Amino acid sequence: MALIQKMNGDLKAAMKGGDKARVEVLRFTLASVNAAQKEKALKDPQAALTDEETVAVLQREAKKRKDALELFREGKRDDLVAKEEGDLKVLYEYIPAPLSREEIVTMVNEAKANGAGDFGSIMKEVMKAAKGRADGKAVGDVIRDVERA
Numbered sequence: 001m002a003l004i005q006k007m008n009g010d011l012k013a014a015m016k017g018g019d020k021a022r023v024e025v026l027r028f029t030l031a032s033v034n035a036a037q038k039e040k041a042l043k044d045p046q047a048a049l050t051d052e053e054t055v056a057v058l059q060r061e062a063k064k065r066k067d068a069l070e071l072f073r074e075g076k077r078d079d080l081v082a083k084e085e086g087d088l089k090v091l092y093e094y095i096p097a098p099l100s101r102e103e104i105v106t107m108v109n110e111a112k113a114n115g116a117g118d119f120g121s122i123m124k125e126v127m128k129a130a131k132g133r134a135d136g137k138a139v140g141d142v143i144r145d146v147e148r149a
């Protein structure tokens with residue numbers, strides 16, 4: 001819950017400071033987090049979102065904005081590109097830094113050393129160890145590169 005509390009505190013500070021763009025991003029993001037919390041509460045009323053689950057929601061929100069950013073760039077909508085980039089900047093304050101390619105290569109090699117032989121088992125091990133700090137596409141690319149070498 002610490003991450004959600006930090007986001008709520010930052011929302012209040014942004015509201016007091018009059019930062020309308022930041023308020024908007026945090027409100028929409030917190031709405032998504034609250035929806036995930038309600039969904040989890042349906043299964044177990046006492047359950048609360050963990051920080052890892054909250055980060056997963058934040059990553060989904062960031063991915064939506066990245067996709068929109070690409071579409072706006074293709075459509076030459078510079079005003080909307082700037083808005084989405086600002087939104088992403090706010091979201092990245094709450095998402096842990098992604099793993100570097102070298103760190104992913106190390107994790108792939110460790111998974112192979114621990115007995116994971118095929119692509120699927122290596123992918124499963126690395127994604128579990130990365131805990132949301134690595135994109136599945138990037139991990140897949142690294143696994144393919146390591147297997148070719």
